[in-house]
Amino acid sequence: MTDDTGAADAQTSEPEPEEELAPYVIEGARSGRAKCKTCRKVIPKGDLRIGVLVEGPYGLGYMWHHLNCAAKRLTSHVEEAYEQRAWEAAKVPLTADEVPDLESLRKLAEEADKNRKERRELPYAELAPTGRARCKHSGELIEKGAVRIVLGREIEFGRQTRTTPINVLPEHVAEELNNPECATPAEGFVDALRANTKDVDTEVFERAIEKIGDLGA
Numbered sequence: 001m002t003d004d005t006g007a008a009d010a011q012t013s014e015p016e017p018e019e020e021l022a023p024y025v026i027e028g029a030r031s032g033r034a035k036c037k038t039c040r041k042v043i044p045k046g047d048l049r050i051g052v053l054v055e056g057p058y059g060l061g062y063m064w065h066h067l068n069c070a071a072k073r074l075t076s077h078v079e080e081a082y083e084q085r086a087w088e089a090a091k092v093p094l095t096a097d098e099v100p101d102l103e104s105l106r107k108l109a110e111e112a113d114k115n116r117k118e119r120r121e122l123p124y125a126e127l128a129p130t131g132r133a134r135c136k137h138s139g140e141l142i143e144k145g146a147v148r149i150v151l152g153r154e155i156e157f158g159r160q161t162r163t164t165p166i167n168v169l170p171e172h173v174a175e176e177l178n179n180p181e182c183a184t185p186a187e188g189f190v191d192a193l194r195a196n197t198k199d200v201d202t203e204v205f206e207r208a209i210e211k212i213g214d215l216g217a
């Protein structure tokens with residue numbers, strides 16, 4: 001099947017299999033034209049990028065992101081891509097040595113998560129993106145996907161006092177609000193939580209409120 005062999009042969013040949021596209025590709029950008037779907041800036045040629053296969057209006061195609069941008073925003077996609085060794089699916093495959101190790105990308109994600117939190121209004125509820133964080137009140141690990149409540153704790157910083165966001169399991173919120181270092185008022189707590197929480201399913205959120213229980217405020 002190296003050249004056009006005509007109709008007789010076409011009848012016996014199998015239909016051309018559709019090109020299988022890997023769910024993820026990690027590669028050096030083959031051009032400098034694609035824009036990162038996370039930060040919207042151009043991905044310079046040669047910079048590491050990750051393609052996430054999506055069904056678009058013209059069929060299947062890749063949405064490209066700087067690998068670092070994806071690490072910060074699409075952490076679970078990056079984890080999956082690494083599991084699948086997505087750099088081997090590139091047109092010009094890379095070796096594992098040519099991509100950053102997953103641990104360094106996780107650190108980026110944690111750093112970005114911290115920064116985002118410092119800009120967000122407290123308190124709010126969210127789903128734990130990993131199973132690595134602990135409840136700052138009880139020290140228990142918070143399961144991936146479980147609801148955690150983010151509230152403020154006052155931390156002495158030299159002569160300054162700063163409010164830093166901490167993760168607390170819903171069942172320990174009442175106790176944490178009584179902690180002298182707690183920077184989040186118990187009064188109006190649930191209303192504030194409701195107002196500041198995004199991206200948590202209503203039913204899941206209400207169950208967390210039940211676990212928080214009566215705050216006597």
Ligand SMILES: [Zn+2]
Binds near residue numbers: 069
């Ligand atoms: Zn980017």
